[in-house]
Each structure stands twice: as C-alpha cells, then as structure tokens.
Amino acid sequence: MSPVVTPGTLPGPPAEPIDRTAKSTEWPLWEVFVRSKAGLDHKHCGSLHAADPRMAIQLARDVYTRRQEGTSIWVVRSDQIVASDPGEKGSYFDPMADKVYRHPTFYELPKSVDHM
Amino acid sequence: MYTQAMDTMAREAGDAKKPLRSAEDLANEERFEARIDAGDFIEAKDWMPEHYRKTLVRQISQHAHSEVVGMLPEGNWISRAPTLKRKAILLAKVQDEAGHGLYLYAAAETLGVSRDQLVEALHSGKAKYSSIFNYPTLTWADMGVIGWFVDGAAIMNQVPLCRCSYAPYARAMVRICREESFHQRQGFESLLTLMTKGTDAQKAMVQDAVNRWWWPSLMMFGPPDADSPNSEQSMRWGIKRISNDALRQKYLDATVEQAKVLGVTLPDPELRWNEERQSHDFGAIDWTEFWAVVNGDGPCNRERLAARVKAWEDGAWVRDAALAYSRKRDALKEAA
Numbered sequence: 001m002s003p004v005v006t007p008g009t010l011p012g013p014p015a016e017p018i019d020r021t022a023k024s025t026e027w028p029l030w031e032v033f034v035r036s037k038a039g040l041d042h043k044h045c046g047s048l049h050a051a052d053p054r055m056a057i058q059l060a061r062d063v064y065t066r067r068q069e070g071t072s073i074w075v076v077r078s079d080q081i082v083a084s085d086p087g088e089k090g091s092y093f094d095p096m097a098d099k100v101y102r103h104p105t106f107y108e109l110p111k112s113v114d115h116m
Numbered sequence: 117m118y119t120q121a122m123d124t125m126a127r128e129a130g131d132a133k134k135p136l137r138s139a140e141d142l143a144n145e146e147r148f149e150a151r152i153d154a155g156d157f158i159e160a161k162d163w164m165p166e167h168y169r170k171t172l173v174r175q176i177s178q179h180a181h182s183e184v185v186g187m188l189p190e191g192n193w194i195s196r197a198p199t200l201k202r203k204a205i206l207l208a209k210v211q212d213e214a215g216h217g218l219y220l221y222a223a224a225e226t227l228g229v230s231r232d233q234l235v236e237a238l239h240s241g242k243a244k245y246s247s248i249f250n251y252p253t254l255t256w257a258d259m260g261v262i263g264w265f266v267d268g269a270a271i272m273n274q275v276p277l278c279r280c281s282y283a284p285y286a287r288a289m290v291r292i293c294r295e296e297s298f299h300q301r302q303g304f305e306s307l308l309t310l311m312t313k314g315t316d317a318q319k320a321m322v323q324d325a326v327n328r329w330w331w332p333s334l335m336m337f338g339p340p341d342a343d344s345p346n347s348e349q350s351m352r353w354g355i356k357r358i359s360n361d362a363l364r365q366k367y368l369d370a371t372v373e374q375a376k377v378l379g380v381t382l383p384d385p386e387l388r389w390n391e392e393r394q395s396h397d398f399g400a401i402d403w404t405e406f407w408a409v410v411n412g413d414g415p416c417n418r419e420r421l422a423a424r425v426k427a428w429e430d431g432a433w434v435r436d437a438a439l440a441y442s443r444k445r446d447a448l449k450e451a452a
Contacts, residue, residue: 048218
C-alpha cells in the first residue's frame with residue numbers, strides 16, 4: 001500500500017499554526033499546471049490563491065503565462081492533492097534499485113544487433 | 117538586496133538559548149547536514165531544522181514583500197510616463213514585480229506559514245523589505261536608474277539564489293531571473309536615450325538620479341561581511357551562496373563600465389581601479405543611513421507601508437465577496 005500523506009499536513013517541525021477555521025477569509029490555494037506547447041505534458045509551475053476555479057484559471061494565466069509560456073492551464077485545489085510520504089522515500093522507492101533487468105542496457109548483445 | 121533579512125536577524129536575535137534536542141532530532145539533523153553537504157535540494161515536506169525553516173521564511177517573505185512594495189516607487193510614474201511605449205514597458209515591469217511577489221509568497225507558504233500571516237507581518241512592521249524602496253522617485257530619470265541600478269543589483273543577488281538549497285525558493289528564483297533581465301535592459305536603454313538624444317536639462321536629470329540612487333543601491337547588498345554574523349550559517353546551509361561584500365564588489369565593477377557607456381559619473385571621489393586587486397576601490401558607505409532606513413526612518417518608510425495597508429484594507433470587500441460567492445455556489449451545488 002502506498003504511504004499516503006493526509007492532504008494539507010506538513011511533516012517536519014510544526015509551523016506557526018495556520019488559521020484554517022471557517023472564519024478564515026483567505027482564499028484557498030491552487031496548484032497550477034501549464035502545457036507550454038501542443039504535444040507536451042502539463043507541468044507543475046507554481047501555486048496561487050483564488051476564490052473559485054474560474055478565478056484560479058484567470059489568475060494563473062496572468063501570473064504564469066505573461067510571455068506566452070502556455071497553451072493550456074490546469075488548476076487543482078492544493079488540499080485535493082494526495083502525495084506519497086516524503087519520510088518513506090527510501091523504503092518506498094529503493095526496491096526498484098536492484099531491478100537492473102528492467103533496463104535495456106542490462107542485456108548484452110553482439111555488436112551487429114546492438115542498436116536494438 | 118531584497119534579502120537583507122538575514123543580516124537584520126542577527127541584531128534582533130540576541131542570545132536566545134538553544135532548546136534541548138532529542139536523539140531523534142539529532143539523527144535527523146545529521147541526515148539533513150549530510151544532504152546539504154552532498155548538494156541535495158531540500159523539498160517542502162522534507163525534514164529540516166527549525167532554524168533553517170525560520171531563516172527561509174524570513175528571507176523569502178522579505179524578498180516577496182520587497183517585490184510588492186517595490187511596485188510603489190515605479191507605480192508613481194505610470195500615469196506620467198513620457199510616451200505610450202514607455203508607459204507600456206513600465207506597466208509590464210510593475211506587473212512582473214507583482215508576479216515575482218506571488219511566486220515568492222507561494223514559496224514561503226510551502227514552509228507552513230499562511231499568506232495572511234505573511235501580509236500581517238509586513239503590515240504590522242514586524243517583517244522588513246529591502247531598504248531601497250524607502251527612497252522617493254522624484255523624476256522620470258529615476259525609472260531608468262531603478263532599472264539599471266536596482267534591478268541590476270537584484271540580478272547580481274538573485275542569480276546565485278537559483279542554486280539555493282531550498283528547492284521551492286530556487287525554482288521561484290529561476291523564474292524571476294528569467295524575467296529580470298528585461299527590467300535592467302529597459303532601464304539602461306531609457307537612460308541611454310536621454311543621454312544621447314536628450315537636452316542638457318534631461319542629461320542633468322539623469323546625472324541627478326544617478327547621484328541619488330548610487331549609494332542606496334550599494335547598500336542593497338547588506339552590511340559588510342564582518343557585521344553579518346548570520347551569513348556563515350546561511351552559507352553553510354546553501355541559503356546564501358556569495359557574501360555581501362563579494363557581491364557588492366562584483367556589482368560595482370560591472371556598473372562602473374556601464375556608467376562610462378552612458379556618460380555619467382558615479383558620485384564617489386574615491387572610486388578608482390586597483391591594479392593589484394583587479395577591482396575598483398570605493399569610498400566608505402554610510403551604514404548609519406542604512407540602519408536608519410531599515411529601522412523605519414528612511415525618507416518614505418511610513419508612506420510605503422501606509423500605501424500597502426490601505427490597498428489591503430480597501431480590497432477587503434472584494435476578497436470577502438468573492439469568497440462568499442464561491443461558498444454560496446458550493447452550497448447550492450451540494451443541495452442540488
């Protein structure tokens with residue numbers, strides 16, 4: 001099973017408490033993904049606060065594509081992102097380190113067919 | 117420059133006692149130091165020492181505040197730019213500064229502080245911003261000189277920060293540096309136009325602006341290394357890469373040559389080339405002025421802060437209305 005971090009929690013030393021109560025007037029945080037040109041993946045490029053999805057898209061355009069850096073934008077509420085646990089990074093990803101046979105370079109072939 | 121926070125921190129910190137650390141903390145710290153030594157980047161959710169986190173929150177938020185307050189001296193001239201072209205350029209530049217402030221606030225927020233807390237710290241005077249923005253912009257030539265001097269100094273300071281050990285900050289700096297070079301070039305080009313095609317009065321206006329901004333620009337790099345006791349730890353952690361004095365010297369050497377192209381003199385009678393050091397010697401900086409400005413007594417400190425607070429308060433109803441509307445729509449969606 002994937003070690004999962006509860007959205008919004010920050011492992012490590014506690015910060016000054018963030019006021020996330022209902023009376024908080026802070027706009028929610030969104031993560032912004034931009035596709036720089038057709039044919040490429042959307043790539044995470046930053047975050048911003050916005051009151052609703054439409055505003056998030058609009059602000060993302062103004063902030064992250066002022067110099068034609070994008071042709072498409074995705075935004076997603078930061079508290080909706082589920083991430084693997086950074087504390088478990090070692091034990092979670094290391095098992096792949098000894099599976100060299102998953103790489104093409106593992107297989108030694110005669111020179112005449114080695115471009116395969 | 118925009119990050120004088122580390123230097124002012126030492127003055128405020130005094131001799132706070134170190135808390136006792138558990139065996140687990142010590143082990144974490146050792147692993148952290150090893151990662152720093154290996155040149156690893158630290159990501160938001162990685163374990164980090166409390167002091168590393170605090171130093172970064174202060175530095176990044178001060179940097180963000182500087183970008184945002186930095187819009188004020190230039191905003192002053194948007195409505196008075198001499199041509200439509202210059203107005204469009206100035207608007208684009210000021211918009212960039214707002215964007216830079218946002219990238220940096222977002223980077224600071226990854227460390228577990230909220231935007232409201234950061235803004236509140238600025239408005240209450242608890243957080244600082246770069247001393248340079250507490251000087252007034254008296255003439256149109258100030259716009260060019262700010263681009264040339266202030267943004268030039270910013271680039272000098274910010275390029276090494278692209279390799280900062282804290283990855284979200286480094287990524288923000290990469291983005292900022294990419295946009296910053298336009299700022300310096302437009303400033304220099306604007307001054308060059310005044311100096312080559314302008315009247316005598318316009319040339320005198322450029323020289324006057326250079327005279328007023330030169331020393332405050334050198335102060336942007338922060339106090340001399342000897343008076344910057346926090347620097348060592350920040351260097352060790354890869355938060356700071358090059359010392360204040362080294363950056364200042366590099367900046368000065370580059371700028372002296374640019375001044376010759378422009379045909380202006382820098383207001384320092386002691387400025388001369390030192391063959392042995394292969395660098396320029398320069399006169400003493402008035403650090404009393406620097407600390408007075410940092411501590412709130414510069415020519416425009418009160419005006420700048422008042423303008424920020426007013427903008428925040430005048431915009432409160434917009435923020436509240438947008439949030440109320442969004443909550444209402446969510447409620448309607450849920451009910452449907």
